Amino acid sequence: MEYEAVIGLETHVQLKTQSKMWCGCANTFGSPPNTNVCPVCLGMPGVLPVANEEALRLTVLTGLLLNCEIPARAKFDRKNYFYPDVAKNYQITQYDQPSTRGGHVDFEFQGGMARVRITRAHLEEDVGKNNHFDRNSGVDFNRAGVPLLEIVSEPDLTSADMAYEYLNALKDILVYGGISDCDMEKGMVRCDVNVSVRPKGGTGLGAKIEIKNMNSFSGVRRALTYEIPRQIEVLQGGGTLIQSTRRWDDAGGITEEMRTKEHAHDYRYFPEPDLMPFEPTPEWLAAVKSRMVELPLARKQRFMKTYELPAGDAEVFKNDVPLGHYFETAAQGAANPKAVANWVINNLRARLAETQAREIAEQESLGLERSDMTFTGLSDLKFPPQALRDLVGLVENQTLSSSAAQQVFVEMFETGKAPADIVQEKGLAQVSDTGALEALCDEAIAANPGPAADYRSGKLAALNRIKGHVMKLSQGKANPGLVGEILERKLRA
Amino acid sequence: MAGAHMDVTDVAHLARIRLTPAEEQTLGRQLDQILDYMEQLKGLDVSGVEPTAHPFPLVNVMRPDEARPSLSQDEALRNAPAPANGLFMVPKIVE
Numbered sequence: 001m002e003y004e005a006v007i008g009l010e011t012h013v014q015l016k017t018q019s020k021m022w023c024g025c026a027n028t029f030g031s032p033p034n035t036n037v038c039p040v041c042l043g044m045p046g047v048l049p050v051a052n053e054e055a056l057r058l059t060v061l062t063g064l065l066l067n068c069e070i071p072a073r074a075k076f077d078r079k080n081y082f083y084p085d086v087a088k089n090y091q092i093t094q095y096d097q098p099s100t101r102g103g104h105v106d107f108e109f110q111g112g113m114a115r116v117r118i119t120r121a122h123l124e125e126d127v128g129k130n131n132h133f134d135r136n137s138g139v140d141f142n143r144a145g146v147p148l149l150e151i152v153s154e155p156d157l158t159s160a161d162m163a164y165e166y167l168n169a170l171k172d173i174l175v176y177g178g179i180s181d182c183d184m185e186k187g188m189v190r191c192d193v194n195v196s197v198r199p200k201g202g203t204g205l206g207a208k209i210e211i212k213n214m215n216s217f218s219g220v221r222r223a224l225t226y227e228i229p230r231q232i233e234v235l236q237g238g239g240t241l242i243q244s245t246r247r248w249d250d251a252g253g254i255t256e257e258m259r260t261k262e263h264a265h266d267y268r269y270f271p272e273p274d275l276m277p278f279e280p281t282p283e284w285l286a287a288v289k290s291r292m293v294e295l296p297l298a299r300k301q302r303f304m305k306t307y308e309l310p311a312g313d314a315e316v317f318k319n320d321v322p323l324g325h326y327f328e329t330a331a332q333g334a335a336n337p338k339a340v341a342n343w344v345i346n347n348l349r350a351r352l353a354e355t356q357a358r359e360i361a362e363q364e365s366l367g368l369e370r371s372d373m374t375f376t377g378l379s380d381l382k383f384p385p386q387a388l389r390d391l392v393g394l395v396e397n398q399t400l401s402s403s404a405a406q407q408v409f410v411e412m413f414e415t416g417k418a419p420a421d422i423v424q425e426k427g428l429a430q431v432s433d434t435g436a437l438e439a440l441c442d443e444a445i446a447a448n449p450g451p452a453a454d455y456r457s458g459k460l461a462a463l464n465r466i467k468g469h470v471m472k473l474s475q476g477k478a479n480p481g482l483v484g485e486i487l488e489r490k491l492r493a
Numbered sequence: 494m495a496g497a498h499m500d501v502t503d504v505a506h507l508a509r510i511r512l513t514p515a516e517e518q519t520l521g522r523q524l525d526q527i528l529d530y531m532e533q534l535k536g537l538d539v540s541g542v543e544p545t546a547h548p549f550p551l552v553n554v555m556r557p558d559e560a561r562p563s564l565s566q567d568e569a570l571r572n573a574p575a576p577a578n579g580l581f582m583v584p585k586i587v588e
Contacts, residue, residue, distance in 0.1 A: 017558050024561030033579035034569045054558035075546050082509055084583045130586055138580030266507055271546040276554045
């Protein structure tokens with residue numbers, strides 16, 4: 001029998017705020033342990049939480065970006081359990097009245113479009129971080145109380161690759177919206193995976209297996225690539241699967257059972273008595289709506305349509321937002337936006353990367369840490385984006401040969417001078433004056449009697465030798481196309 | 494009366510409370526009585542009543558997103574029975 005996988009993801013994302021969810025401790029990564037803590041996030045008796053307004057705004061903004069409905073009323077609940085990283089012995093979350101529900105994410109998958117429905121995105125708090133040693137463990141509560149958004153998908157995913165693409169699309173949206181930096185290295189995004197298998201085409205759901213605490217998208221893909229065939233094998237061997245929680249062992253490349261349904265947690269949710277419900281007013285919602293941004297996929301499609309760019313170029317600008325913004329400024333009023341895109345992607349980006357690599361090497365030799373280094377970025381360029389459009393224009397109208405344009409670009413990058421000025425100063429303008437070119441061609445033919453004879457006797461390649469001579473005489477400025485035409489005419493005469 | 498029943502042993506475990514068999518008996522009886530009251534309430538028609546999470550008619554209590562100074566590490570760890578390297582040390586955590 002053939003089987004198919006049914007996958008749903010719960011994605012936890014740390015919100016980009018200055019302070020924590022319920023107290024004024026800083027929301028920063030990498031501080032010494034237990035230095036961003038206070039009685040509230042340490043769960044001391046008698047303290048009261050107060051909701052961070054920006055976290056609520058980012059939650060609702062996420063809902064809007066994920067096409068969710070924003071309920072008129074949301075509230076917070078306590079999820080009760082004992083664990084060393086939960087100081088209060090409960091986590092504050094939104095149980096039955098979340099801030100957002102019922103949305104979807106569209107993304108590109110295997111050459112087409114896919115849609116995953118979003119059940120809800122609710123606001124909760126992160127927990128402390130456990131450090132494990134040989135004989136004991138140590139808890140750092142700097143992370144405890146950091147606003148955390150849990151984005152729950154419907155079980156609409158059907159493969160490891162699809163889950164991977166969904167996660168990347170979700171991340172792009174969150175980064176675009178300024179919701180989260182989504183830095184995986186800093187644990188800003190974590191994922192629980194729910195996966196079951198069923199006979200292909202079936203409608204029921206098999207026993208749900210949860211893989212907890214995945215901290216990389218590629219890890220999710222690898223875990224599913226292992227877990228789906230494992231479940232199918234159990235069923236095909238006549239076995240049964242029971243609802244359970246498993247752990248992904250990345251080094252071993254396997255999942256292992258942690259606990260089964262009989263030992264499932266009983267969280268005894270109840271309304272958080274210390275927090276008042278949340279009812280967004282129309283003004284408040286309007287202010288959040290004004291922060292909506294164009295979604296990554298829409299942006300890519302717009303670049304392809306408006307500027308007639310190939311998908312590859314549009315993808316570059318989707319992934320590198322500042323570069324895309326730069327391109328849009330440079331392409332304003334350009335006759336050939338595709339040519340501008342080529343210059344931005346191939347020349348400008350490469351030149352910047354080169355410069356940055358050199359700057360990193362220099363600063364490394366001075367003993368600077370990566371986080372303290374400064375680099376030349378798009379905003380530090382000495383020339384405005386319009387100058388790039390002008391340069392492309394000079395090539396388009398045949399004032400500049402493409403090789404001369406490279407020289408002009410290098411000069412622009414170094415000095416910030418306008419392309420037209422550089423062309424004039426350096427005398428780089430392409431010579432298209434037929435009179436002048438005719439004279440040069442005559443001179444070159446006279447100087448190359450052998451190749452001229454060869455060409456006349458049918459060895460057409462001999463023309464290049466004479467053409468090269470003309471280019472040399474013109475110091476590279478002759479319009480090569482015109483030179484070719486003139487030479488052919490003269491030699492055939 | 495074969496009314497509602499609560500598994501006291503299970504609930505005590507969830508709340509990490511250790512009970513003697515005598516306490517289990519007494520509390521079990523009392524909790525079952527409370528559950529019976531609840532059963533009586535179920536008989537009421539509340540279809541026109543909004544659920545109440547809080548007795549105060551107050552919503553949208555929020556604070557601006559501003560970071561403020563935290564405790565020092567020493568201060569934070571002052572109640573910890575076994576601090577080490579700035580961490581709250583606990584028995585080895587095994588999931």
